[in-house]
Each structure stands twice: as structure tokens, then as C-alpha cells.
Amino acid sequence: MDDILYFEDIQVGDSFAFGPLTVTREETIAFAAEFDAQPFHLSDEAAATTHFGTLSASGWHTTALFMKMFVTEMQKNPGRQAASLGAIGVDELRWLRPLRPGDTLRGTSEVIDKKASQSRPEMGIVRSKVTILNQDDQPVLTMIPIAMWRTRPI
Template identity: 90%
Template sequence: MKGNIMADATVYFEDIAVGDSIAFGPLTVSREETIAFAAEFDAQPFHLSDEAAAATHFGTLSASGWHTTALFMKMFVTEMQRDPGRQAASLGAMGVDELRWLRPVRPGDTLRGTSEVIAKKASQSRPEMGIVHSKVTILNQDDDAVLTMIPIALWRTRPV
């Protein structure tokens, strides 16, 4: 993370500044995982076969948007776990605003992303935590944005 975040030190809510960012990835999407995810969680024909996709606006097999969102989480958590200080104060999330799937993700695409802090506020009801809004952008190998969203994360405040 750029900004005032130090590696290997616990990163509390107070240490996070608007404008701080983190890059994560890359991750290459396989045909097998695209079909397996769709078969279990989003079994629409255009996520399962080239033939079915050819009859739609997708044209070829494309990953479920939910799969793309799960791939974001995989890349992001992998990056967070590289720095135990960031992981130590993370308390999960309250939800996601403005989730957008901008372009199809196809087998063979290589994804990477960034997350930039866009707002933060102390919790009024839970003083032991703060709320951080970030803008996430996932790009493919051509630097085309394929997903954007605003996760709302909870962070532990510095102990008194």
C-alpha cells in the first residue's frame, strides 16, 4: 500500500488515508475454472459452452460476473496476506456499492487490479472499528476495465 502504511506493522483504521492504494494480481482465468464455477453457481448456457455463447451477445464463452468478483477476492486476499500487518486489523466487510461488470472475462484473460481508499469514517456505534470505502478496478491484459466496485470494509481502530 502506498501512503503512510508500513509493511509488517499492524495497519489500524487511523493509519489508512484517503488515496492509499494497493495493487494485486495477476491471475489468469482458465477455461476449466470458468465452466466449473458456472456449473455450480451460475449455470447460464453462455457461461458453460462456446456453442451457447455464440448465440448471444457474448459470442464466446465468458466467465460469470460472480466468478470475476470471486477472482477479485482471491487476488486481493492473497495480496493482503503478504503483509500480516494489513491482515491483522481487517474485520471483513459490510457490503459492496456500485458493482459493475464492464466487459466479459474470457478463458485465457489475465486479470489484475487496484484498490484505492476513497472515504473513511469512524463508526458511531462501534468505536473499536472504522469504515473504509475503496474503489476497486479490475483490468484485463489489454488494460480494459472488466469490473469496478466500491467495497465497504471494517477496520480495527488502534487500541487505547
Template identity: 85%
Template structure:
């Protein structure tokens, strides 16, 4: 298992790839963010987007899908993860377009032991999601909780 104590500032890993389809872009928007520029090229053509673009929330959900898939490939890491407390500095830098192939990078930027919960520590990471041209489309800083090493291990 990868405990809080095993994580160092600067540690990082890559995740993905994942390609987003037009159908899933429209389906997500229809259910969760039904703004016209997320639903049709015609409506998007009347905006600064120009063509259909995914909801930023869809982009964020795709980050989670790729990130968890990578965590599941590293069972010791996933077993020590206790969820997240939130996200700082979420930025959508470019539109996600149907057909874009995403990949990401997560790098630890800060960590501290919990003052009130000795069984966990807090890890902040800088996450960047890139498109197929290696242009960043999303950045954020998740605040994750990690299991500390039990006494005697």
C-alpha cells in the same frame, strides 16, 4: 499492524495477477451460474457474448482471491481487517474470457469512524479489475471494517 487511523484517503495498492482457465470458468458456472453462455462456446455464439464468458460472480470471486492473497503478503494489513459490510456500485464492464490475465487496483475513497463501535472504522475503496490489455472489466466499492488503534498504542 495497519490500523484505521493509519489509512488515508488516496492510499492504494495493486494486486494480482491471476489467469483464468476455461476449466475453472465452466466449473464455476456449472455450480453457481449455469447459464448456457457461461458453459459452452456454442451457446455463447448465439448471444451478444459470441464466445464463452465467465459469470460476473466468478469475476467477483477472482477479485477476492487476488485481494486476499495481497493482504496475506501484508500481515499487518490483514490483521487489522475485520471483514466487509457490503459492496456498492458493482459493475461488470466487459466479459471475462478464459485465458484472460487479471490484475487489480484498490484505492481508498472515504473513511469514517463507527459511531456505534469505537473499536472499528469504516473504509470505502474503489476497486478496478483489469484484463491483460489494461481494460477494466469490473468496478466496485467495497465497504470494509478496520480495527482502530487500541488506547495506549
């Protein structure tokens, strides 16, 4: 595959957008019921007794929706997908405002740092600043994923 985007091709400042994705009430409750069954993620009545006021999605659900949108966008570019080797973690994950059923998300990812691996010459590490926005252009989530990228074969 000649169009692979290798570690060497990635530059600080590179960015791309992904999304949109609209969140439904049913998926908000289903995710919470399985993974984060706190009352304010399960019903408006319970949320009304908290600072949320109405049903809000779990922050982990918001993070999972980022991944869904991000991977969907990556799959549109087989060369980018082919060079991605997963991630080793996330720094500075912040849930900035509640995600509500009916919200439509979109995101951006901008490369902020990269370095060649000292122990694994077949890969490099890329850190990106991710921002997820709602339909009102308000930030809902920010984080810095730390991803591994395949280096160009010698």
C-alpha cells in the same frame, strides 16, 4: 504485532495493486456449473447465440477472482491482514466487459472515504474504489467495497 495497519493509519488516496491471475476455461465452466449455470457460461456453442459470442465467465466468478487476488495480496502483509475485520457490503458493482478464458486479471484498490463507527468504537469503515483490468488494460469490473478496520487500541 507492531506493524498493524490500523484504521487511523489509512488515508484517503492510499492505494495498492494486486494480481495477476489468469483465468482458465476449466475453472470458468466449473464455477458456472456450480453457481451460475447459464448456457453462455458453459459452452461456446450456447454463447455463440448471444451477444457474448464465445464462452464468458460469470460476473460472480469475476467478483470471486477479485477476492482471491485481494486476499492473496493482503496475506503478504500480516499487519494489514490483522486489522481487517471483513466487509459490510459493496456499492456500485459493475461488470464492464466479459471475462474470457485465458484473460489475465490484475487490480487496484484506492481508499476514497473513511469514517469512524459511531456505534462500534473498536472499528472504522473504509470505502475503496476497486478496478479489475484484463491483460489489455481494459476495465472488466469496478466496485466500491465497504470494509471494517480495527482501530488502534487505547
